[in-house]
Amino acid sequence: MTRQMTGAKMVVQALIDQGVEVVFGYPGGAVLPIYDEIFQQNHIKHVLVRHEQGAVHAAEGYARSTGKPGVALVTSGPGATNAVTGLTDALMDSIPLVVLTGQVPTFMIGSDAFQEADTVGITRPCTKHNWLVKDTDKLAPTLHEAFHIATSGRPGPVLIDIPKDIQFANGTYADKAKRRSHYSPQVKGDIETIQELARAMETAKRPIFYTGGGVINSGPGASQLLRELVEATGFPITSTLMGLGCYPASGDKWLGMLGMHGTYEANLAMHDCDLMINVGARFDDRITGRVDAFSPKSKKAHIDIDASSINKVIRVDMPILGDVAHVLEDLLKVWKANGRKTDKDGLSKWWKKIEGWRAEDCLGFEQTGPVIRPQHAISRLEALTKDHDRYITTEVGQHQMWAAQYMGFEAPNRWMTSGGLGTMGYGVPASIGVQMAHPDALVINVAGEASWMMNMQEMGTAMQYRLPVKQFILNNERLGMVRQWQELLHGERYSSSWSEALPDFVKLAEAFGAKGIKVDDAADLDEAIAEMIAYDGPVILDCLVEKHENCFPMIPSGKGHNEMLLANAKTQGAITATGAVLV
Amino acid sequence: MAALKIKKGATSHSAYDLRSHFSDVIERHTLAVIVENEPGVLARVIGLFSGRGYNIESLTVAEIDHEGHRSRITIVTSGTPQVIVQIKAQLGRIVPVHEVHDLTVEGASVERELALLKVRGQGDHRVEALRLADIFRASVVDSTLESFVFEITGTPEKIDAFADLMRPLGLQEVARTGVAALARGEVAHG
Ligand SMILES: Cc1cc2nc3c(=O)[nH]c(=O)nc-3n(C[C@H](O)[C@H](O)[C@H](O)COP(=O)(O)OP(=O)(O)OC[C@H]3O[C@@H](n4cnc5c(N)ncnc54)[C@H](O)[C@@H]3O)c2cc1C
Ligand SMILES: Cc1ncc(C[n+]2csc(CCOP(=O)(O)OP(=O)(O)O)c2C)c(N)n1
Numbered sequence: 123m124t125r126q127m128t129g130a131k132m133v134v135q136a137l138i139d140q141g142v143e144v145v146f147g148y149p150g151g152a153v154l155p156i157y158d159e160i161f162q163q164n165h166i167k168h169v170l171v172r173h174e175q176g177a178v179h180a181a182e183g184y185a186r187s188t189g190k191p192g193v194a195l196v197t198s199g200p201g202a203t204n205a206v207t208g209l210t211d212a213l214m215d216s217i218p219l220v221v222l223t224g225q226v227p228t229f230m231i232g233s234d235a236f237q238e239a240d241t242v243g244i245t246r247p248c249t250k251h252n253w254l255v256k257d258t259d260k261l262a263p264t265l266h267e268a269f270h271i272a273t274s275g276r277p278g279p280v281l282i283d284i285p286k287d288i289q290f291a292n293g294t295y296a297d298k299a300k301r302r303s304h305y306s307p308q309v310k311g312d313i314e315t316i317q318e319l320a321r322a323m324e325t326a327k328r329p330i331f332y333t334g335g336g337v338i339n340s341g342p343g344a345s346q347l348l349r350e351l352v353e354a355t356g357f358p359i360t361s362t363l364m365g366l367g368c369y370p371a372s373g374d375k376w377l378g379m380l381g382m383h384g385t386y387e388a389n390l391a392m393h394d395c396d397l398m399i400n401v402g403a404r405f406d407d408r409i410t411g412r413v414d415a416f417s418p419k420s421k422k423a424h425i426d427i428d429a430s431s432i433n434k435v436i437r438v439d440m441p442i443l444g445d446v447a448h449v450l451e452d453l454l455k456v457w458k459a460n461g462r463k464t465d466k467d468g469l470s471k472w473w474k475k476i477e478g479w480r481a482e483d484c485l486g487f488e489q490t491g492p493v494i495r496p497q498h499a500i501s502r503l504e505a506l507t508k509d510h511d512r513y514i515t516t517e518v519g520q521h522q523m524w525a526a527q528y529m530g531f532e533a534p535n536r537w538m539t540s541g542g543l544g545t546m547g548y549g550v551p552a553s554i555g556v557q558m559a560h561p562d563a564l565v566i567n568v569a570g571e572a573s574w575m576m577n578m579q580e581m582g583t584a585m586q587y588r589l590p591v592k593q594f595i596l597n598n599e600r601l602g603m604v605r606q607w608q609e610l611l612h613g614e615r616y617s618s619s620w621s622e623a624l625p626d627f628v629k630l631a632e633a634f635g636a637k638g639i640k641v642d643d644a645a646d647l648d649e650a651i652a653e654m655i656a657y658d659g660p661v662i663l664d665c666l667v668e669k670h671e672n673c674f675p676m677i678p679s680g681k682g683h684n685e686m687l688l689a690n691a692k693t694q695g696a697i698t699a700t701g702a703v704l705v
Numbered sequence: 706m707a708a709l710k711i712k713k714g715a716t717s718h719s720a721y722d723l724r725s726h727f728s729d730v731i732e733r734h735t736l737a738v739i740v741e742n743e744p745g746v747l748a749r750v751i752g753l754f755s756g757r758g759y760n761i762e763s764l765t766v767a768e769i770d771h772e773g774h775r776s777r778i779t780i781v782t783s784g785t786p787q788v789i790v791q792i793k794a795q796l797g798r799i800v801p802v803h804e805v806h807d808l809t810v811e812g813a814s815v816e817r818e819l820a821l822l823k824v825r826g827q828g829d830h831r832v833e834a835l836r837l838a839d840i841f842r843a844s845v846v847d848s849t850l851e852s853f854v855f856e857i858t859g860t861p862e863k864i865d866a867f868a869d870l871m872r873p874l875g876l877q878e879v880a881r882t883g884v885a886a887l888a889r890g891e892v893a894h895g
Binding site: 242243246247250252254275304305429430432434 | 744752791794795800
């Protein structure tokens, strides 16, 4: 069926046809026709954010917590440029987004018109794909194609720039089914390599699963298959920051997160393994440390849907191009058909070794006295919220790492964090996006005070839409992660890493109409957290913590996994000159 | 993405063994990239090379199938073997890219470039220029009493050689198209 309608109406119609329920956005001259159409319908809910960066991060939070694409709508010029950080964030973390921008009318493009920016030019490197639509008849197919591209293969953000005259003009609406695209990434892995991997699993003495965000991207089915494979083989498993929840933290094969701030046991197991099975992770520099010291004794398999992730950083022996769920299904089949063999003897020795590393208790800490240690704050938050229907977002910094270390994730899509770009200001809007998708869930943003202030205007959005997001601020009055590096690397010269002139967060909460709670004594912590959970509405909990705490374990830049720092005492001269140039 | 088939068992060594074996040798490769002819596609390809720090020695682009909206981009690039593999994979993930072919490794290929050279001179120089043009099978496409414009087709090396010879004879200006390349034999791309 073809129908005539305006471009603006097509936008709304296509969103409806794609099953979109929520759009995060901010209006302006170049998108007014679309806003007018949104006003005249009841299918799609529009959430008015307070800054376009917030719209994109909220869409990311929505997407990551549902597995569906997030949608944002912003105006031309400044609206589009404000969206750039969110787009880059989503590209780095493989989050499916469809971002719609208004553009000056086609006949004014190139004339430096009011609020004109070369949006497709600016966003070309920070989107998976983008389009400028100059013909109303092409609008609907482009919209449908956009959803297809954002969500298939390696997910990512796409952007459609829609000039205002195209929104006003009439054209033919094309149905979803009419999409014609050559874009169809390979999902089935090469069966011969899968067989080779299954054979390697049978004889491995020191195997490990190194899993990542690709498992989450692949959907809940992938996590399910992964769990089955781990239980059946008895192999240990670790995950990147982006993969937390793909295997339950309570599972006994779980070694904790790996990488720069990962656990001792996970990193040493990666270093000493003889078979590394990378499932949807990308050998990020936060994981590998010094590449020539990275897991020197292992054969490596890599399951990834993006050919450019394979052999980019680390050479692998068994590259498997495909979707995690598809490949794991085949792998399980093959391995079971071959008799479910593993080297039991080797494995039990391997686990003994791992238990030895675990005994180091690298995350152990002691809470003594009234000053709250951040690790303690997170541990209590975990204890008091883990039985809730809970979603966690974070900002970026030490608090983010402590949340990753001390919270346990039992299921995928419950943990939203900015990993690849490390965007301070992600957490507040992301928590809003998550809460929109899960109105009855307990949504907590674990924040540092500095990051939190980067997008704190979104508290207004939370108030307007009655989104009871909990802002759990670990307030160390420092740009803590920066301070830590300055301590370890720059002779304790704390250049501009103080959060000075901080607001009174309780009053700030009240100014927004939210609830503010402040806690600065360990004895009162549980009560404060309980109060935060119990309150039916947005809360800012200002948790004053030890100001000079460092985040450990830490693998200093430029060092190998086996050169990890475990605690304060051993940090002198930890980072060498060659390491210092790395980030 | 479908454009690129990763060979299984690309190597049987591990990262550690291979890192030192990671060849530092810079190789020159000619890639044929078949793309959807849509606005911005060239900017995407060029942006990829500049954004990720890859080299472009030559790049040509033209529509090859008007009805099918296909263009062919021929890129001559250089890098270590690992970089070349990355370049191909990165090209393959650009959405409007249909196919990526590495003509340098996929078998024999022919490479040709066209150049126009303006040579100014009198007397012996003029005669010598004409004589050399004849040897190189360059043709005269414009002439005044004091100048020629030669058209020459050949490999980039042949054109380099011709230009070098013309330099002392009064070479003023060169315009080169960049490399166009096809696989030899019956194999067809695009
Ligand atoms: C302050 C700070 C500190 C950090 N410290 C750490 C740390 O200690 N440890 C740590 O792990 N991270 C850390 N990070 C995060 C780090 O920067 C990276 O973001 C993260 O390690 C990347 O995770 P990943 O490898 O799982 O890849 P992702 O970025 O999640 O990429 C997913 C990979 O899977 C592939 N993929 C996607 N979909 C599929 C599919 N359906 N099937 C198959 N493959 C698919 C993609 O192509 C890609 O290669 C830190 C970040 C910050 C900001
Ligand atoms: C937008 C942005 N700017 C700068 C940085 C660099 N940076 C990383 S962590 C950090 C400090 C964060 O401080 P805070 O939010 O208080 O968290 P803490 O580390 O103290 O827990 C900074 C400045 C960043 N990641 N993002």
